[in-house]
Each structure stands twice: as C-alpha cells, then as structure tokens.
Amino acid sequence: xxxxxxxxxxxxxxxxxxxxxxxxxxxxxxxxxxxxxxxxxxxxxxxxxxxxxxxxxxxxxxxxxxxxxxxxxxxxxxxxxxxxxxxxxxxxxxxxxxxxxxxxxxxxxxxxxxxxxxxxxxxxxxxxxxxxxxxxxxxxxxxxxxxxxxxxxxxxxxxxxxxxxxxxxxxxxxxxxxxxxxxxxxxxxxxxxxxxxxxxxxxxxxxxxxxxxxxxxxxxxxxxxxxxxxxxxxxxxxxx
Numbered sequence: 264x265x266x267x268x269x270x271x272x273x274x275x276x277x278x279x280x281x282x283x284x285x286x287x288x289x290x291x292x293x294x295x296x297x298x299x300x301x302x303x304x305x306x307x308x309x310x311x312x313x314x315x316x317x318x319x320x321x322x323x324x325x326x327x328x329x330x331x332x333x334x335x336x337x338x339x340x341x342x343x344x345x346x347x348x349x350x351x352x353x354x355x356x357x358x359x360x361x362x363x364x365x366x367x368x369x370x371x372x373x374x375x376x377x378x379x380x381x382x383x384x385x386x387x388x389x390x391x392x393x394x395x396x397x398x399x400x401x402x403x404x405x406x407x408x409x410x411x412x413x414x415x416x417x418x419x420x421x422x423x424x425x426x427x428x429x430x431x432x433x434x435x436x437x438x439x440x441x442x443x444x445x446x447x448x449x450x451x452x453x454x455x456x457x458x459x460x461x462x463x464x465x466x467x468x469x470x471x472x473x474x475x476x477x478x479x480x481x482x483x484x485x486x487x488x489x490x491x492x493x494x495x496x497x498x499x500x501x502x503x
Contacts, residue, residue, distance in 0.1 A: 313491050315498040317471035323501070324471045326464065326479070326494060330487045333359065333480040334366035336443045337401035343441040344397070344404035345480075346430050348448070351409050353378055353386040353393065359445045359482075368399040375407070389416075390425030392433045404439060406430045410448030413455070420462060423448055427466040435473045443478040446486045456486055460493040468497075 312329040329336070333345050347363045350356050353375040355364040364371050374395040378386040387393045392408040408430045411422035426447055434442045444463065448454035467477040481487040 313494065315494045316501040317468050317477065317498065319501045320471065322472070324474050325476050326467055326498065327476055328487060328490050328494065329478060329480045330482070330484065331480055332362070332482065333443055333445050334362050334400060336478065336480050338441040338476070340401055341403050342439055343402045344394075344406050344434055344437075344439045344443075345400065345402050346392075346442065346444045346447070347405050347407045348445050348450075349387060349407040349409055351385045351387055351389065353407055358450055363400070363405065366400055367397060367405065370398040371395065371405065374398075390422040390429065392426065392429040394433050394437060402443075404437065406433055406439075406442070408447065410452055410454065413448065413453040419448075419454065420458070423454060423459060423462050424466055427463055428469070431466065431470045431474060431477075435470065440475040441478070442474060442476070443480050446479070446481055446490070449486060456489045457493065460490045461497070464490075464493055464497050 312327050314328075315326045317324045317326050336345060337343055345363065348359045350360065355361055355372055355375075375386065375393075378393050378395070380386050381388060387407055387409050389409045389411055392406055394404055394406050397403055397405045408426040410426045411419040413419050416422055427444070430444070431442065433439075446456065446459060447463070449456050449459050463479065467474075470477070479490050481490055
C-alpha cells in the first residue's frame with residue numbers, strides 16, 4: 264500500500280452521537296445518550312480519568328487522561344480544541360479522522376479544502392499542523408496534524424514530536440487553553456505506544472506554562488494504561 268493510501272486509515276473510534284441529542288437530554292443510566300453525556304462531563308473536569316501536573320512550577324498546566332470518544336470531549340466551547348490525526352490531504356479518512364469529520368459535519372471538509380496545498384495533494388505535511396473551526400463538534404476548534412508511519416520514516420520520533428509540538432504551538436497562538444489529543448500514529452501507522460506516550464507527554468511538558476490543560480482521550484484500554492504508566496513515571500514528582 265502506498266504512503267498516501269495508508270494515511271487514509273487510522274485506529275477505529277466509537278461513532279459519535281449527534282451532539283444536539285445528548286445536550287438536550289441526558290437519557291436514562293445505561294443508555295447511549297447518558298453515556299455520551301457522562302463522558303463529556305468527565306472530560307470537562309467533572310470526575311473520571313487521571314490527572315497530573317505538567318511541572319512543579321506554581322500555576323503549571325495539568326495533563327488529564329480519559330478513556331472514550333474524543334468527538335464528545337469539550338470544556339467550554341470557546342477556548343478548547345481537539346486534535347485530529349489527519350492525513351496530508353486533510354479531507355477525512357478512517358478511524359479518528361473519519362469520526363471527527365462525521366461529528367463535525369460536511370462543513371469541516373469544506374473548510375479543509377480551503378487550506379492551501381503546499382504541493383499537489385498535500386495541505387498538511389507530516390509533522391505540521393493546521394487549524395479550522397469545529398462546526399458541529401462541542402469544541403471551538405479542530406487542530407489537524409499528521410503523524411509519521413513508523414516503518415516508513417528514517418526518524419519517526421522527530422516527526423511525531425513535531426506533530427505534538429506544532430499542534431500545541433498552534434493552540435497557544437490561537438488562545439486555546441484546553442486541548443485534547445488522540446494517540447497519534449499508534450494505530451495502523453504502527454508507532455510503538457510506549458515510545459509514543461513518552462514523546463507525547465514530554466512535549467506537553469514544554470507547554471506547561473502556556474496551556475491550562477492537555478488531555479489525552481484514548482479509545483483503547485491498553486493505550487490508556489500505557490499513557491497512565493508513562494505519566495506516573497514522568498510526572499509523579501511534579502505533584503510533590
């Protein structure tokens with residue numbers, strides 16, 4: 264499979280429920296609408312997940328981990344953004360990318376088409392990031408970034424760090440204070456999750472004075488456990 268074709272496939276994600284439904288009514292415990300509402304409350308800080316300070320400095324930002332669907336995550340709808348693990352065309356794909364486009368509605372792909380191509384078929388090169396409105400998603404913005412395919416790059420660790428760093432820089436430049444990432448490149452791009460979690464969290468630490476909360480919304484249990492283990496190893500001393 265060519266690199267361009269491979270970029271259209273990422274890890275599977277739970278199909279999002281229509282936002283208006285769970286905002287209007289929570290539903291009964293055990294229902295899918297109730298589950299969506301409960302996850303949104305947890306992701307916005309009303310319980311659930313694990314939390315770590317990003318540094319020991321006074322007023323430092325916080326890292327939060329959640330299990331769930333990133334398309335349901337939000338904090339306030341004005342200074343929050345989710346990160347889309349996109350492909351270089353930025354026109355949607357599978358997995359997280361497809362779920363985000365479905366939840367945002369057709370306006371998102373229209374906005375992506377307006378992003379200038381840097382070369383034919385490429386709007387966002389690997390490791391870079393672009394920002395668009397979020398449309399029907401409950402957050403204010405979507406930040407699109409492209410992670411590396413692990414076995415097709417000479418230095419995938421550099422490109423993965425760039426993807427996280429450029430996303431956080433773009434968030435800072437646009438007044439985003441709350442940002443949520445998936446596990447970039449850890450699906451069919453085959454990036455080893457442990458190494459990926461170390462890169463993700465160490466890069467988030469660089470922005471501990473710029474971003475209030477960096478969230479990771481992880482759909483798979485094993486990814487969540489790896490991210491939690493890495494956060495405990497790297498950040499436990501920051502809470503002392």
